[in-house]
Structure formats: structure tokens, C-alpha cells
Amino acid sequence: MTTTSRPVVVCAFRDDAQAQQAINDLMNAGFTNDQIHYSVNKGGGGITDDLVNLGLSQQEASFYNNEFEAGHTVVTVNTSDRQQQAYDILTGDGGYDVNSGSGQQTQYTSTAATTAPATDTTYATTAARNVDQTQTQDVKLRAEQLQPNTRWVQAGEVNVRKDVVSEQQTVNVPVTREEVYVERRPGSGQVSDTPIGQDDERTIRVPVSEEQVDVTKQTVETGEVVVGKRPVTETQQYTDTVRREEAHIDREGDVNIEGTDTDLTDQTGR
Secondary structure: OEEEOOOEEEEEEOOHHHHHHHHHHHHHOOOOOOOEEEEOOOOOOOOHHHHHHOOOOHHHHHHHHHHHHOOOEEEEEEOOOOHHHHHHHHHHOOOEOOOHHHOOOEEEOOOOOOOOOOOOHHHHHHHHHHHHHHOOOOOOOOEOOOOOOOOOOOOOOOOOOOOOOOOOOOOOOOOOEOOOOOOOOOOOOOOOOOOOOOOOOOOOOOOOOEOOOOOOOOOOOOOOOOOOOOOOOOOOOOOOOOOEOOOOEOOOOOOOOOOOOOOOOEOOOO
């Protein structure tokens, strides 16, 4: 438990509706509108310097500023005699302070010995109405977006194999052979000493030769097949249904609405 006598009580709320309830409860308990400060991030600067000026340490101010920038609501109550009561109301409605993260609670001691004023129901109701008129609330609109991601999957494969194919081939080979020819020539007319018929048993033999073709087979490389992969980029379309939130204004009674946002229309079309 952490004890402090600081006159400022500070709590953050993750839910803005809880912060509004805490403010209403504070006013019902008699805290005035001047004592309560309500901070919501509207895109402006931080609140560190303001909290330091209220008496918070730099570390405490940085903690609440981080909560403020994260979109949480920060409520401060300035009181010198009812710090503990304000702290109990804030934490009872869902608020947390710099010590809540470590499981500790803050114990406040009064800086002025005064008696808590009686509850003024009429005043509290009027003050709460004033706060409701001056404070604003955000309605956050969200929409779905398509987030494409790519991943590698196997689309198929290519197998390369060899088959033996038989075919008929014809080769023309020139070959040489010998032929016998007989040629009659006229005689010289001279007187022959050989009697007629003496050479009847004589035979002339002429050997005839020719070339023959011997065919052998040999294996030669006729080419090659190269298989590889290369990336190819293409565009694919993906269509899906997405949802988004739109804000619409419902009008009840005779209420004037000011603004230039043409996207927001009430049910009457005005």
C-alpha cells in the first residue's frame, strides 16, 4: 500500500462509459465541476506537463500520459480533504492508478481537516448535466480490409526419361566389282606353226572379284535435354466480401444538429 497526501487524485479508465459513471458518482457525492477534470485524447498534445503542475512526479505523469495517448480516459479530482473518498469512487467504477499494475492500492491522507459536506442532490444533478453538455464521446468506426499473402505450394512436377526407339535406316555404299569381257580382235595374217586343233583342250580361267559391304553399329551423341526452373510472375485477382461500420444519427424530438459531415445523416434525411 502506498500512502500519499497529494491533493490530487488521478485514475485512468479503459472504458469511457465507466469514466462517465465515475464523474456522475463524484458529483452525487458532492464534488464540484471545478474539482473534476476529464481528459480524452482528441489528437492534440499530451497531458504530462499539466499533471506535473498538479503535483505529480515525472514518472507518474508519464504513466498517465501513456494511458491517455493509448486512447484511455484520465480523470483527476482536486481535493485537499476528501482524497480517499474520491479515490474509492474512481476505483470502484473501474479506474486504476499508477500503483494498480503492481497490485498495490493508494492510501490518501487529508491535507486539510474539514468535514465532508452533505450531499446536495439538486446541485449534483445540475453539475452532472453541465458535464454531459461539455464532454464529448467518440464513436470509433472500423472496416475490414483484404490482406493478401503469398506462399509457395507444389503445383506439379516434370519427369524427364529416355526410351529406346527402333527405326529402319538405309545407307547407300558404293562397291566395286570385276567384270569379264570378251573382245575379238583381227589376226596379224602371219603364218602359224601350230596345227589346227592342237589347242582344243586349252581353257582360260579369269578370277573375278567384287567388294562386299560389312555394316557395324556405333553409338554417338545426338544432343541433350536441359531441365531447369525459372520464376514467372503473374497477377491473380482475389475477391471477397468485407464489412465496414457506418455511423448514423437517430433524431428524437425537435433537436438541431450542427456539423458538416455529409456522411452522417439521421433517419429523417436532414
